[in-house]
Amino acid sequence: MATSSVEIRPPELSTARLVLAYVITGLATFMAGLDNLVVTTALPAIRASFEVGVSDLTWSVNAYTIAFSVFMLAAAALGDRYGRVLIFTVGIAVFGASSALVALAPTMLWFSLFRAVQGVGAAMIIPLAMTLLIGVVRQKERPIALGILGGINGLAIALGPFVGGWLVHSVDWHLIFWLNVPIAGVLVPLAALSFRGMARVERASIDVPGIVLLSLGLTGLLFGLLRSEDSGWPRADSGGLVVLGLALIAAFWQVESRLPAPMLPPRLLGSRGFRLSLATALLTSAGVFGAVFLMTQYLQVVLAYNPLRAGLATLPWTLVPLVAAPAAGILASRVGMKWPLVVGTALQAGALGWFALVLRSDVPYALLLPGLICAGLGMGVFFALITGQAIFFARPEDEGIASGVGNSVREIGVLLGVTVAATVFAWNDGDSSPAGFTAATPSTLLVTAGVVAAAVITAARTPNDSPLPTSIPEENR
Numbered sequence: 001m002a003t004s005s006v007e008i009r010p011p012e013l014s015t016a017r018l019v020l021a022y023v024i025t026g027l028a029t030f031m032a033g034l035d036n037l038v039v040t041t042a043l044p045a046i047r048a049s050f051e052v053g054v055s056d057l058t059w060s061v062n063a064y065t066i067a068f069s070v071f072m073l074a075a076a077a078l079g080d081r082y083g084r085v086l087i088f089t090v091g092i093a094v095f096g097a098s099s100a101l102v103a104l105a106p107t108m109l110w111f112s113l114f115r116a117v118q119g120v121g122a123a124m125i126i127p128l129a130m131t132l133l134i135g136v137v138r139q140k141e142r143p144i145a146l147g148i149l150g151g152i153n154g155l156a157i158a159l160g161p162f163v164g165g166w167l168v169h170s171v172d173w174h175l176i177f178w179l180n181v182p183i184a185g186v187l188v189p190l191a192a193l194s195f196r197g198m199a200r201v202e203r204a205s206i207d208v209p210g211i212v213l214l215s216l217g218l219t220g221l222l223f224g225l226l227r228s229e230d231s232g233w234p235r236a237d238s239g240g241l242v243v244l245g246l247a248l249i250a251a252f253w254q255v256e257s258r259l260p261a262p263m264l265p266p267r268l269l270g271s272r273g274f275r276l277s278l279a280t281a282l283l284t285s286a287g288v289f290g291a292v293f294l295m296t297q298y299l300q301v302v303l304a305y306n307p308l309r310a311g312l313a314t315l316p317w318t319l320v321p322l323v324a325a326p327a328a329g330i331l332a333s334r335v336g337m338k339w340p341l342v343v344g345t346a347l348q349a350g351a352l353g354w355f356a357l358v359l360r361s362d363v364p365y366a367l368l369l370p371g372l373i374c375a376g377l378g379m380g381v382f383f384a385l386i387t388g389q390a391i392f393f394a395r396p397e398d399e400g401i402a403s404g405v406g407n408s409v410r411e412i413g414v415l416l417g418v419t420v421a422a423t424v425f426a427w428n429d430g431d432s433s434p435a436g437f438t439a440a441t442p443s444t445l446l447v448t449a450g451v452v453a454a455a456v457i458t459a460a461r462t463p464n465d466s467p468l469p470t471s472i473p474e475e476n477r
Helices: 015-034 040-050 054-082 084-104 108-134 139-170 180-194 208-231 236-256 272-301 307-313 315-335 338-358 365-392 396-427 434-461
Strands: none
Touching: 015 084, 015 108, 015 139, 015 180, 040 108, 040 139, 054 084, 054 108, 054 208, 054 396, 084 108, 084 180, 108 139, 108 365, 108 396, 139 307, 139 315, 139 365, 208 236, 208 396, 272 307, 272 338, 272 365, 272 396, 272 434, 307 315, 307 365, 315 338, 315 365, 338 365, 338 434, 365 396, 396 434
């Protein structure tokens, strides 16, 4: 992307402003990450409120997911053109306003549409929060900053179902969205004032053909994957959408390779380290969230846990990252991101394999606990470092796009993982009965463990980033 200036920070920042930068980016990331899955445990209450069927309800989740995934790269490109601070602040405002509209939605259709607008706001927040934060910390502190912010995002996503269930149980589902309004109202002026003067706007042209082609391609791909969860796989409608999406993405790449100022510079995907980091992100997200999709249901369908007890049972998986993520950032600042990510993905693969080994209709919780703790440790390391590793292989002017690509790939991995897990589950004669779940879940979890094991290999092949160099070796670009 052609630029006339690069975003830089002043030589010195006061401790107070640096702490405020952490608070602003961390709170905005937590707010957006939480709403990714916060409605999942509130769906029965929302369905009763609007008096709709299950299929209509599903799209309240899918609308957010598609908008979030599709708009992320466009948001990063807009940040490069108009300034990352501006787009980040606008994203917070859009997220807060749309949260109020979701809470006030008169029908399920409006609810889903406003959830999509929420997803657009989140797409402006997540990647730009990371690039803004690493722009105001010293080079040697970047892994720690990325560890903290990545851990916050992972924790928010993991806690979403639990928080949603608790709010519905204690108050009302509308509060899930009303809580975002005052938080966004405080963050907008804080972000605009606190980051002012820390960065100069990059002058870049807008790649309209690239944005349109990639947005349509990702929409087709994600819509097809989501349709396959409802209609089964392979089916003409879901499979056709996936093929169309992939064709549009291929056309996008052809267009990008010929433009003087593309949204996604070919040099970025030309980096071996960047490609391997994306592969690790895709495989880990697919395997882990495919397993989460099954495990959360297994606790309720087979072990007869109620939603609150199921949420409490998975707390080791969701809360351990709160400790593991900052620790991973500190470790990465000393040894680089590669080997912590290798260990993190290996822990998750081992945990899923353990679940496949011990699951039965009367499995005691004590047998699940070691796997939950290992999965939590691995997830904390993964969320803390994976996007930061991708950014490391990008030039300063490409960091926003690199962050957007990394986050988009993770979201695609989540949907792909759920689709694959559901398909393998069905192939093993699984159904919604306790007996069907007991019979099909272990073999499906073995497949998800194998997917994450493949991520261990890609993580081990990724070039390391320690000691922190002033430039990336040419062979790793």
